[in-house]
Amino acid sequence: MIQPQAFQDIAPTHCYGCGSLNEHGHQFKSHWDPDTEKMICRWQPKPYQKAGPDIVYGGLIASLIDCQCGVMAPAAVYLQEGRPFGDAPYPLTVTANLNIDYRAPLPLDVEAYSECWLESFEGRKLTLACTVSHGDTLCAKGTALYIKLDQP
C-alpha cells in the first residue's frame, strides 16, 4: 500500500521544489509505494504555471522530475542502509545530470501523475528514472544521475 504520509513530510527539508519547510516553494509531495518500489506524486499545476495557453511550463516539469529523483535518491540510500525513512542523518545526494524528453504537452487543468524509480545504484552513483503523465498520455520522461555524498 502506498504510504499515506509523503516522504517530504517524513523527512522535511527547505528545498524550493518539494521541501515541506519552504512556504514559498512548490511543495511537491512524493509517496512511497513499497510494492512497486516507486515514488508516486500527484500534482495539480496552478493556472499561471503555463508555457503557452493551457499547457504547463516545461521548466516546472523538469523541477517535478528533479524533486521526484531528489527524494528517490535518499530513499534508495535509506533502503540500502536498512534505515527507516526520516532517520537521522538525512542521506546527502546531489544531482549530476538531468535529461528530460518532452513527449506531449501537459495540460494545465488536469492533475499530473508521476512515478519515479531507481534504475541502478553502483558505488556512489544512483541512476533514476521518472515519468510525468496524465491519463494514458506520457508527457515527459526523465533520467537523472545522482551522487551520494559522504556525511560531514
Next chain:
Amino acid sequence: MIQPQAFQDIAPTHCYGCGSLNEHGHQFKSHWDPDTEKMICRWQPKPYQKAGPDIVYGGLIASLIDCQCGVMAPAAVYLQEGRPFGDAPYPLTVTANLNIDYRAPLPLDVEAYSECWLESFEGRKLTLACTVSHGDTLCAKGTALYIKLDQP
C-alpha cells in the same frame, strides 16, 4: 553592444519562467548580444529558492536554461527569416529534450550569469547550448533540442 531591452520585453509572453506578462513567474530576462550571437541573462536568486543551505535549487537552474533556450530558439527563427525580434507572428517552438550537467553548486547570494547560443538549425530542429556560472565557476551546462512548429 548587448541589447538594452530584454527579448522578453520585445516579445512578451505569459511563460511562467520568463514571460513579462506573467506576474507570478520568475521573469528571467535575456538580452541579445549581436556580436557574439548569444542570449545573456543575469539573475539574482531569491533567498528561499534553495536546495540545501546557501545553494540554488537545481530545478530552477533547469528552468533558467529552459527559458534561455526557449527565447534563443524563436530568436534564431527570426534571424533565419530576416525578421526583427517581436515581429508578428511570434515563432512557435517547443522543447523536445533538455539535458543538464550540474558541475558545481550555484550559491544563493550571488548573481548568476548565463549565456545561450544556437549550435545548429537543421530543418525544424534547433540545437541550443546554455551555461550558468558565477565568476569563473561554471555551475551548469545544458543542451536542448527544440522543434520549430508551423504557424497555425
